[in-house]
Amino acid sequence: DVKVTQxxxxxxxRTGEKVFLECVQDMDHENMFWYRQDPGLGxxxxxxxxxxxxxxxxxxxxxxxxxxxxxxRFSLILESASTNQTSMYLCASSSLxxxxxxxxxxxxxxxxxx
Amino acid sequence: QQQVxxxxxxLIVQKGGISIINCAYENTAFDYFPWYQQFPGKGPALxxxxxxxxxxxxxxxxxxxxxxxxxxxxxxxxxxxxxDSATYFCAASWNAGNMLTFGGGTRLMVKP
Numbered sequence: 001d002v003k004v005t006q007x008x009x010x011x012x013x014r015t016g017e018k019v020f021l022e023c024v025q026d027m028d029h030e031n032m033f034w035y036r037q038d039p040g041l042g043x044x045x046x047x048x049x050x051x052x053x054x055x056x057x058x059x060x061x062x063x064x065x066x067x068x069x070x071x072x073r074f075s076l077i078l079e080s081a082s083t084n085q086t087s088m089y090l091c092a093s094s095s096l097x098x099x100x101x102x103x104x105x106x107x108x109x110x111x112x113x114x
Numbered sequence: 115q116q117q118v119x120x121x122x123x124x125l126i127v128q129k130g131g132i133s134i135i136n137c138a139y140e141n142t143a144f145d146y147f148p149w150y151q152q153f154p155g156k157g158p159a160l161x162x163x164x165x166x167x168x169x170x171x172x173x174x175x176x177x178x179x180x181x182x183x184x185x186x187x188x189x190x191x192x193x194x195x196x197x198d199s200a201t202y203f204c205a206a207s208w209n210a211g212n213m214l215t216f217g218g219g220t221r222l223m224v225k226p
């Protein structure tokens with residue numbers, strides 16, 4: 001079974017703090033993704049990585065950065081957290097070579113910025 | 115601007131009924147249309163997907179209907195069960211599924 005794990009289920013941070021969200025996948029997938037999920041807006045792509053040290057901006061990259069130093073690990077960084085970044089953050093991975101293009105999601109991290 | 119519009123936002127169906135969720139898209143370059151199902155406390159999981167070369171795909175009680183000319187696609191859940199209660203997301207992609215654009219989600223409740 002594909003497993004995508006996220007470092008925290010719940011996180012509370014203060015405005016201006018630097019926040020790290022970690023994601024690890026165990027299926028040797030090339031692609032990894034960070035989304036944020038907000039009611040009524042669905043899932044919006046923040047960043048996407050197709051290889052180690054490679055990244056592409058998604059639809060809403062402002063205020064975020066990412067790091068992928070190892071194939072299995074993809075980190076999302078909020079350089080200076082703001083209250084409008086309070087949200088559910090979902091990590092996903094997929095194989096570059098699978099015909100189904102299926103993305104496998106972690107359980108999410110609910111981040112509250114106060 | 116949301117490129118994939120999903121409706122309704124919430125849906126209540128009696129057990130045994132048909133649940134229908136609709137999505138419309140704008141980008142004609144989209145060539146892959148998956149539906150994801152999300153239970154509370156879990157991440158979304160792929161339910162069923164379709165490519166635009168077919169008008170319908172069925173897997174068990176779940177069917178995607180696709181209308182390329184109208185740029186619309188829908189999910190039909192036949193014989194809906196309380197265990198189907200979840201949030202459903204449609205999505206679309208133009209580059210081999212790598213960059214998915216999701217709809218806003220539909221919260222389905224199936225009453226026993």
